[in-house]
Amino acid sequence: MLELRSVTKRWPGFSLRDVSLHVRDGEFFVLLGPSGAGKSLLLELVAGFHTVDSGEVLLGGRNVTHLPPEARGVGFVYQDSMLFPHRTARENIAYGLRLRRQRPDRVRETVQRLAAMLRIEGILDRDPEQLSGGEKQRVSIARALAVEPQLLLMDEPLGALDPLRQAGLRRELKRLHRRTGLTVLHVTHDQAEARELGQRVGVMQAGRLLQVGQPAEVFERPADAFVAEFTGCRNIYEGLARPDGDVTVFRSGALRLVATARVVGPARAAVRPEHIIISTEPVTTSARNQLAGRVASVEQQGGVYAVTAEFEGHPMTSLITAHSLEHLGIRPGSRVYFSFKANSLHLMNAGEPADD
Amino acid sequence: MRRTLMTPAFAALGAVILLFVTVPIVAMVAKETPTSLWQALREPEVRSALWVSISAAVVATAIAVALGVPLGYVMARRDFAGKAVVQGLVDMPVVVPHTVAGIALLGVLSPRGVIGGPAGALGLRFVDAFPGTVAAMLFLSAPFVINAARSGFEAVSPRLENVSRSLGAGAWQTFFRVSLPMSSGAILSGAVMCWARAVSEFGAVVILAYHPQVACTLIYDRYTGFGLAGSRPVAVLLVLICLAFFVLLRLAAGRRVGPPGVATNA
Known part of the structure; x- marks a missing residue:
């Protein structure tokens, strides 16, 4: 048309x-x-x-x-x-x-x-x-x-x-x-x-x-x-991707994440906040990524709360309902686990700069 | 909120200037009686002068609108090299002393001038003729129409014109159906100012076209010949006619459209 x-x-x-x-x-x-x-x-x-x-x-x-x-x-x-x-x-x-x-x-x-x-x-x-x-x-x-x-x-x-x-x-x-x-x-x-x-x-x-x-x-x-950030994906990291068996391992400093996408070399990794599950205990799930860290901040955002925790010096944000927040008793300083599937971690080649 | 003295102080200052403007006019009008005015009006010389003033001003305004509105539109919508120069030219008559304008016009409009010569060959005479009166008025009052049209068009969003175009109207249709009706209030009040300015024109008219006498020339004539009392009846007649015209047109303009670009319910 x-x-x-x-x-x-x-x-x-x-x-x-x-x-x-x-x-x-x-x-x-x-x-x-x-x-x-x-x-x-x-x-x-x-x-x-x-x-x-x-x-x-x-x-x-x-x-x-x-x-x-x-x-x-x-x-x-x-x-x-x-x-x-x-x-x-x-x-x-x-x-x-x-x-x-x-x-x-x-x-x-x-x-x-x-x-x-x-x-x-x-x-x-x-x-x-x-x-x-x-x-x-x-x-x-x-x-x-x-x-x-x-x-x-x-x-x-x-x-x-x-x-x-x-x-x-x-x-x-x-x-x-x-x-x-x-x-x-x-x-x-x-x-x-x-x-x-x-x-x-x-x-x-x-x-x-x-x-x-x-x-x-x-x-x-x-x-x-840029697209990742603009479409609401706040967790974006720069690092190096390397194939490892049937998965790709992405490293940014001491942070180690697993993805299913096939990207090699300098890369950006992104995970959308709504794909991350928060727990206060380690959980057994099919999720290949489970990180342990401490809550840095809790912010109200419309109807939900954005919980940001630090993992190996990298901030990561997840969304949680007011009810879950209260139920889990999460507040700044709490020890939390962030879990997400390998195919929720999106890898992008870092070759192209995001802006001019 | 604490009351301040600012508003009363400003009102008092404003009242002084308003009184300064109003008192002389009221005092002058009050000196005349309906009988004295009627007597003045019965003189063919007075009637003719008033008629020339009014009609020449109407013709000058019509020409200013026909030529000035398109220019106002261009100035509102387009950016081009030398736009500031063009705006300077538009405003120039405002700063030129009127007698100077009269002399300048006489130079080109006289039978030996660059315009007066060819125009004379076509039977159009300016010096001491009605067209000369119109030309003098037009020169000095055109800026009012052009600037009013410009600000009127500037208040109309180009997006409204875009929408009109997308709905199938061409550039001309869009101008006459959207841009012009929406700025008609501003243009009309510019035209009223232009007309009023034209009626009161004296300095340029008296040099270019002493005859046929306009009201201002006649008033000056009577003043030098017969003094204040001799010139006053004509002066009062002219003021009353102008005020009546002004009020009528303002009412008409106010009813149709409010401030430029703002919709009103007729």
Whole structure:
């Protein structure tokens, strides 16, 4: 559906470098990255709001690299809705249809259908300033869908909403995608959002697309330390990997870890906090890694606690529920055991630096 | 919170300047009676001068809008080499003394000037003619429209234009359906300022086009010939007409759009 071929664009102080990407027909694709990674600019480039310096943009097999936005047939939803303030919600949704000189009864029908789908029938005659953030965003989505775009581009559409509304609209987006089969390119800096919405995820940093894959793949097998860190993997170590029988042994100073992945030489090892089991006694499990150490800190994080312990001078963090924390009586200074499976330890070649 | 003296002190200082501006006008208007004003209005010379002032200012404003709004848009949206120079040129008339502007205009618009010559061949005369009055007014009041349009457009997010484009509107359609309506309030109030500035123009008009007399020229004429009492009825008429115009247009502008870029419910 959407194909970017080596797209490069330089701005003063920032550039998108050699971005190639293929979004499949009907796919919900999420671009994930920190602020300033160039996600939004890439989206605007796909929409035709900026020209490219080199490379090609293809939409539905058609080369649109040099077409203006109005000839591309893409819908765009901004984080702050960008509703036309001098028009009601209904007029906003009808904007593109009126441009196409559709008959008034057909316009009304389309607006009604979209309003029903997005559950905004009751607010159609209000002005944008009378709408809540969530309502604005629904109107904005309806407006984009009204002209039946072949691709829907969404730039952090949930970013301006409170957590409750975010969750609601997230579910709505999923439902909408299932119902319409639309191809969506969605930008976010929220890894949970990417995990929940994305059929595939692309991680961007500093104007480059670092890794593309299914969420499980990207989150469990990050291509490099930046992706690992950005997707919430806090336990990353530098060291040396060496095959040993059917496993790979990774050493960083006195820390010795076992992995199933085959990597040789200088490497980075990463283990996600949620894959680590904490105990206060040594346990017999199938986990090939069991480390003994002392708790350095306990921090509340949303609904769970992050327990950080030191192992041979290396901090490692695991997540634990409030209930388990209390049950195990863990506090700073406690002796603990961290256990995780060999295939939970992800090894990356250290050859490529994580940043520029 | 502790009460401070700042607000009352500032209010008192502000009151002084407001009184300084208001008292002379009120005192002048109060010296005239409806009868004296009616008598002045019955003189063909006065009616003609008021009409020339108002109509020439309207024409100058219309030209300033037609040429200045596109320039304001470019200044708001594009970055280009020499932009600061262009902005300097836009603001230049504000700092040029009006009689100086009149002399400069006379140089190019006279029958021997670079514009006046060819224009004369086409039957367009500036010196001592209505087009000359318009030209003098336009020169000195155009910046109000250009700058108002620029800040009006700057208050419209380019992203709104992007959305409009993505929905199928071309650049022109987007301008007329989104950018222009959203800055119409700012442009309208700029146009009102431009018109008011044009009506009050004297220094340049008197050099370029002494005739047909505008109200300001007539008032000056009467003052030098007949003194304060002789010029006052015309002055009061002009002030009242301008104030009425101003209030009406402000009301119209205020009803349509609030501050630039902010939506209001009409």
